[in-house]
Amino acid sequence: MITLLRLQLVASLGLNYLLQPGKRGRKLGVLLFVLLSMAPAYTGFVVLIGRAYGFLAAHNLPFYDLVLTGMHALAQIMILFLGIPILYAALFQANDLSILLPLPLRPAHILAAKLGVAYVLELIAAAILFAPALFFHAHYARPGAVMLGSGALCLLLLPAIPLALCALLCMAVVNVPGIGRSKWVWHLGMMLGALGAAAGMMMFTNSGPQVDLLDLVQAKMQQVAQMGRWIPGSVFAMRALALPGAEGLLNLALYGAAVVGWGVLLLAAGERLYIRPVVRGSGVAARRRRRADPLHAGSFLTTYVRKELACTLKDPAVAMNAVGGYLSVPILLLMYTILKIQTKGQVDVVGQLAQAAHSPLLQRALPFVVVGIALGLSFLGTSSSLFAASYSKDGRRLWLEKTLPVPAWTLFLGKFLFGMGLVTSLNAVTVVVAARVVPLGVGEWLYILLLSEVVIAANGAIALLIDCRRPKVDWKDTVQAVKQNVNVLLAFGATTLTLLLNGMLLAATYRLGLPASTLYAQLLAINGLLLAAVLVAARSLCRGLERVSV
Amino acid sequence: MIEIREARKQYGDQVAVQTLNLQVNDGEIFGFIGPNGAGKTTTIKMTVGMLRPDAGSIRVNGIDVWQEPLLAKQCIGYVPDNPDVYEKLTGLQFIRFVADAYRVPLALRRQRTEELSAAFAMQDALGDLIESYSHGMRQKIVLIAALVHAPRVWMLDEPLVGLDPKASLVLKTMMREHANQGNTVFFSTHILEVAERLCDRVGIIHRGQLVACGSLDQLRTERSETLESIFMEVTEQ
Ligand SMILES: Nc1ncnc2c1ncn2[C@@H]1O[C@H](COP(=O)(O)OP(=O)(O)O)[C@@H](O)[C@H]1O
Ligand SMILES: [Mg+2]
Numbered sequence: 001m002i003t004l005l006r007l008q009l010v011a012s013l014g015l016n017y018l019l020q021p022g023k024r025g026r027k028l029g030v031l032l033f034v035l036l037s038m039a040p041a042y043t044g045f046v047v048l049i050g051r052a053y054g055f056l057a058a059h060n061l062p063f064y065d066l067v068l069t070g071m072h073a074l075a076q077i078m079i080l081f082l083g084i085p086i087l088y089a090a091l092f093q094a095n096d097l098s099i100l101l102p103l104p105l106r107p108a109h110i111l112a113a114k115l116g117v118a119y120v121l122e123l124i125a126a127a128i129l130f131a132p133a134l135f136f137h138a139h140y141a142r143p144g145a146v147m148l149g150s151g152a153l154c155l156l157l158l159p160a161i162p163l164a165l166c167a168l169l170c171m172a173v174v175n176v177p178g179i180g181r182s183k184w185v186w187h188l189g190m191m192l193g194a195l196g197a198a199a200g201m202m203m204f205t206n207s208g209p210q211v212d213l214l215d216l217v218q219a220k221m222q223q224v225a226q227m228g229r230w231i232p233g234s235v236f237a238m239r240a241l242a243l244p245g246a247e248g249l250l251n252l253a254l255y256g257a258a259v260v261g262w263g264v265l266l267l268a269a270g271e272r273l274y275i276r277p278v279v280r281g282s283g284v285a286a287r288r289r290r291r292a293d294p295l296h297a298g299s300f301l302t303t304y305v306r307k308e309l310a311c312t313l314k315d316p317a318v319a320m321n322a323v324g325g326y327l328s329v330p331i332l333l334l335m336y337t338i339l340k341i342q343t344k345g346q347v348d349v350v351g352q353l354a355q356a357a358h359s360p361l362l363q364r365a366l367p368f369v370v371v372g373i374a375l376g377l378s379f380l381g382t383s384s385s386l387f388a389a390s391y392s393k394d395g396r397r398l399w400l401e402k403t404l405p406v407p408a409w410t411l412f413l414g415k416f417l418f419g420m421g422l423v424t425s426l427n428a429v430t431v432v433v434a435a436r437v438v439p440l441g442v443g444e445w446l447y448i449l450l451l452s453e454v455v456i457a458a459n460g461a462i463a464l465l466i467d468c469r470r471p472k473v474d475w476k477d478t479v480q481a482v483k484q485n486v487n488v489l490l491a492f493g494a495t496t497l498t499l500l501l502n503g504m505l506l507a508a509t510y511r512l513g514l515p516a517s518t519l520y521a522q523l524l525a526i527n528g529l530l531l532a533a534v535l536v537a538a539r540s541l542c543r544g545l546e547r548v549s550v
Numbered sequence: 551m552i553e554i555r556e557a558r559k560q561y562g563d564q565v566a567v568q569t570l571n572l573q574v575n576d577g578e579i580f581g582f583i584g585p586n587g588a589g590k591t592t593t594i595k596m597t598v599g600m601l602r603p604d605a606g607s608i609r610v611n612g613i614d615v616w617q618e619p620l621l622a623k624q625c626i627g628y629v630p631d632n633p634d635v636y637e638k639l640t641g642l643q644f645i646r647f648v649a650d651a652y653r654v655p656l657a658l659r660r661q662r663t664e665e666l667s668a669a670f671a672m673q674d675a676l677g678d679l680i681e682s683y684s685h686g687m688r689q690k691i692v693l694i695a696a697l698v699h700a701p702r703v704w705m706l707d708e709p710l711v712g713l714d715p716k717a718s719l720v721l722k723t724m725m726r727e728h729a730n731q732g733n734t735v736f737f738s739t740h741i742l743e744v745a746e747r748l749c750d751r752v753g754i755i756h757r758g759q760l761v762a763c764g765s766l767d768q769l770r771t772e773r774s775e776t777l778e779s780i781f782m783e784v785t786e787q
Contacts, residue, residue, distance in 0.1 A: 295646055295660055303650040307636060307643075314638040396634040402600045404651040405623035546602060549561075 004105065004113040046132045053136040063218060064141040065242040070221040071133035072154065072238060073228020076162050078129060079122050080231070081197065083159075083166035085190060086121055089479065090114050091170060097278055107275040108267045115167060115266070122159035130155050147244065150252045154237045157259050161233045164262040171273035187316040195331055201227070233258030300406055304414035305421070311393065312386075312418070318393050321482040324384020326426045329433070367516035370440065371506055371523060374448040375499055377430060378455035381423045385482040387463035388491035390415045391471035391545070392481045398473060398550045412468060412542040419460050420453075427452060451524055458531040459498055461538055463491030469544045498530065551576050551734055552597060552703065556606035559592050566592040568758045569606070574736055574751075579729045581749035582738040585785055589758040590738040591631055594707050597736070598628040610703055624652065627701035631708045633688035637681040641672065641691045644680060645698055652699035659698055666694040669720050686712045693721070704728060706737035710744060722748055746777045756785045 049071070056063050091114060100110050134151050137143065143151075173189075229235045236255035240248050313319050320327070391398065401411050428449065435445045467487045475481045482488070502523065509519045552574040559567045567589040574580040582590050595601040597608050599619045608615045613622040635644060642663075649659040667673045670690040675683065680691060689712050697704070704725070710718050725735045725748065739745055745752050746766065753763040761784040762769060766777065773780045 295642060295649075295656070295663060297646075297654070297656040297659065298650055300650045300653075303647050307639060307647055310638045310643070311636050394636075396632065397636055399600060399630050399634065400648075403598045403623060403626070403628050404648065405620045406651050407620065549601060 004100075004109065005116045007113075042128070049132045050136050053140045057140045063221070064137060066218065066221045066225065068133055068137045068141075068151070069228070069238040069241050070224045071130055072158065072241060073225045073231075073234070075126050075129040075158055076228050076231050076234055077224075079126060079159050079162040080166060081194065082125060083118065083122060083163050084170060084193070086118050087115075087163070087166050087170050088186060089477075090118050091167070091274060092174060101275075101278065107271050111267060111270040111274060115163065115270075118163060118167075119159055122163055123156070126155060126158040130158060144244075147241075147248065150240050150248060153252060154241055154255070157237070157255065160259040161231055161262050164266045165231070167266055168269060171270060175273055175277060183316040187320050191320070191327065195334065198331075198335075233262060301410060301414055301417075304411065305418045308390075308415060308418035312422070315393075315478050317477070317479040318385075318389075318482055321389070322384055322386035322422065323426065324386065325380035326384075326430065328380075329430055333433075366440075366444075367519050368506060368510065370444050370448060371451070371502075371519065373434070373438070373440075374451040375455065375502055377427060377448065377452040378459065379495065379499060380430065381427050381452065381456040382459040382463065382495045383492060385485065385488045386422065387415075387419050387460040388467050388488040389472075389482045389485050390419065390464055391467045391548075392473070392475075392485050392487060393478055394471075395473045395475055395478075395481055396550050398471065398545075398548065402545065402548075402550070408468075408542045408545045409539055411545070412464065412538055416461060416464055419464070420457060423456055423460065424453060427456065447520060451520075451527065454524065454527045454531055455498070455502070458527055458534055459491075459495045461531065461534040462494045462498075463487070465534070465538050465541055466490050466494070468538075468542050469548075471548060473548070473550050502527070551609075551611055552580075552736060553609040554593070554597065554606070555608070557593070557596055557603040557608055558605040559589075559596060559601065559603050565758050567596070567603075567755075570755075570758075570760055572753060572760060572763070574734055576734055577729055577732045578750045579725055579735040579737070579748055581745035581752040582736065582755065583740060583742065583745050583752055583781065584738075584755035585740070588755045590755060591707055592758075593755070594628075594705055594736070594738060598626055598705050599623050624699075625701055626703050626705055627696040627699070628705045629689075629692055629696045629707060629709050631711075633685070633692045633712075635680050635688060635692060638679065640679055641676040641683070641694075644691060645676075645695050648695040649698050654699045658700065662698045662700060663694065666697060669724070670694065670717050686714060686717070689713060690717060703734045704736065706735070708738055708740075710739065710741065742777045742781060752777070754781060754784050761785070 049067075052067055053064070055061075056067070097110075134148075134155060137151070138148055173186075225238060228238060233255065236251045236258055239251035240255055242248075243251060311318070312322055385393075394401065431445060431449050431452075440448075470487065472481055472485050472487065505523065505526065506519070509522065514522075552572070554570055554572040557567060557570045558565075570589075570593060572593075582593065584590050592601065596603045597610065597615065599615050599622060602616060610622045611625050613625070615622040636647075639647065645659070645663055654662075663676075667676060670693065672687065672690050672694065675687060675691075680688065683691065689709075693709070706725075709721060713721065722744070725737070729735050729750070749766065751763070751765045752769070754761050762773070762780060764772070769777070769780055773783060
């Protein structure tokens with residue numbers, strides 16, 4: 001049982017490299033880089049919580065418990081959301097059941113090992129969120145050792161109930177006949193669920209009285225705690241954290257009992273909903289039959305673009321990650337609408353923007369607004385895995401590309417043209433939507449479209465080149481190829497860099513007081529040159545695909 | 551014809567193939583045998599232009615694979631050990647994709663696709679997404695696609711693993727016919743009976759080194775009676 005859990009942990013986290021001395025250095029370097037880039041945000045979070053406690057202490061306010069229980073509730077809610085994709089991946093994407101089922105293991109053990117991995121992952125997330133609050137609580141509120149102990153226990157048990165809920169949900173949905181196994185249902189469902197939850201939380205926390213700041217903070221914390229209480233069983237944990245003495249301990253015991261109860265329920269349900277369908281063989285997607293289309297002949301470049309289209313858009317994970325930033329457009333629109341309706345028109349970002357656009361101050365700065373929008377759109381277009389995981393998503397299938405009598409440049413061009421086709425259509429739609437809300441002239445919008453396309457093309461080519469030279473080929477599911485891919489991070493860094501350069505150029509032009517036409521021409525020329533340079537370099541550098549071993 | 555001269559390949563500090571010299575002639579089925587991890591796949595990958603040798607040269611039909619890769623690849627049909635193919639294409643779309651890469655004329659690709667898919671009993675599955683194929687069917691679609699441009703040199707990495715008995719027999723017959731027409735068939739296997747019955751010549755590779763090579767008669771007179779005992783003898787140490 002323990003061996004199984006350890007094996008699952010090592011396999012799912014890719015921890016093997018820690019045991020291999022050769023590769024350890026480089027992988028740890030990447031890990032360190034990622035950790036370092038997260039550090040500022042996390043330090044900010046810890047400082048914020050510290051400040052909150054400090055503020056309460058300075059004003060002698062008795063809300064410590066509220067902050068602590070609020071953070072506990074918040075961590076639970078976070079895990080509820082993070083848990084669904086993690087559990088879905090652990091239960092239904094790792095194809096190791098065919099290996100595990102024939103082994104002399106009880107179904108409950110298999111399930112427990114898989115859930116154990118998710119638990120460890122979520123415990124890390126829980127500790128990240130809740131431990132700072134516990135630390136500052138100990139520092140400022142000076143609770144007794146017993147309270148601290150029960151606080152630590154609550155931290156250890158924190159993921160249990162939300163995870164049980166997620167697992168039950170996943171297993172229930174997968175068993176819906178017909179659609180439960182469709183990847184599209186899952187990916188779209190997760191996105192819409194996150195959207196709905198974000199909107200719901202915003203509406204919930206925006207409602208209620210808003211008097212002065214202190215009352216506001218208190219009210220918010222109470223609302224968060226209230227949401228936490230909706231998770232059945234966790235109310236005991238919150239009481240255990242807030243109530244002193246025997247009453248607190250009693251609630252701690254009740255919390256423990258609730259956790260055990262959920263665990264037993266989960267294992268019993270898992271046996272029926274998870275293991276049994278696999279053994280019965282009903283977990284296989286129905287096979288669809290298509291009409292065979294006639295065998296044409298054509299240019300390889302066209303065929304390759306068509307293949308990219310099929311391999312990107314027919315796979316929900318690849319498609320959703322390729323569309324990337326554009327998914328945020330409807331989300332932003334929705335948030336804007338909700339805000340506007342809720343505040344009865346008081347908060348109307350776009351309306352205020354439109355007003356400001358006509359003010360004399362902004363008239364002078366208009367060219368900078370135009371360029372700013374173009375750069376923003378470029379960011380939207382390239383902050384995805386479309387280019388940066390284009391080779392990676394082919395993975396082991398790259399043997400074919402490497403043995404066909406086709407130059408590496410043709411493959412590069414095929415991927416580039418397909419990516420540009422997809423981004424251009426999305427970018428054009430976004431521009432048309434934006435043109436309806438932000439009042440700029442037709443000429444300006446055309447320039448925005450042109451500049452953003454050039455910047456996207458340059459950054460896309462850079463991202464493609466990165467992925468061509470070092471694609472991730474070892475993966476089981478395309479989710480791993482597009483999500484857990486360092487190349488996406490590297491390409492993101494490169495995009496940030498070129499956008500930063502553009503921004504500096506903009507600032508310099510502003511200082512020198514050059515006319516708008518010069519600014520427009522300059523930016524277009526420089527980004528066009530960058531694009532040309534990258535493509536010329538790519539022509540020879542893309543032959544590095546030869547060195548990639550599959 | 552395949553000529554491998556002084557080819558060498560190592561992964562990091564692990565030597566996979568050490569200084570290999572090998573010639574496979576026209577009209578010949580060459581069986582490449584050896585234990586797991588001996589270096590068979592590495593040798594084949596170097597020959598089909600997937601993996602650049604650290605040293606040495608490889609020629610296929612007189613064309614250097616690493617100096618004129620596109621020309622050399624044009625006359626090779628390669629079947630890898632793992633049939634990983636684009637799952638979101640249908641079988642027919644996949645064949646078309648490969649045929650476009652080799653610029654196969656329409657008439658030839660129609661004829662080859664019909665012949666090959668009939669031979670491997672795949673006509674009914676060609677319209678389905680490859681996603682829905684079994685392992686053996688994936689292997690068959692890779693085989694059909696690899697042979698659609700009527701290549702002269704066949705490079706097959708463990709082609710019989712996973713095929714049903716009928717398809718296996720069909721493939722073996724096709725290999726024989728192809729060699730009899732003056733072409734080259736190079737395949738790796740660890741099934742000794744197949745090698746014994748099918749091959750004109752065999753090479754045994756062990757820890758990256760060619761430890762025995764020649765026609766079966768030659769090996770029998772030089773070493774011992776059966777291929778199995780030869781194999782055990784040369785891979786002993
Ligand atoms: N990508 C790789 N990285 C490191 N070592 C490899 C790689 N591929 C193969 N090897 C090693 O090279 C040796 C030869 O492998 P291979 O050619 O696949 O053997 P065979 O096909 O004969 O079973 C093996 O020891 C194997 O471990
Ligand atoms: Mg092999």
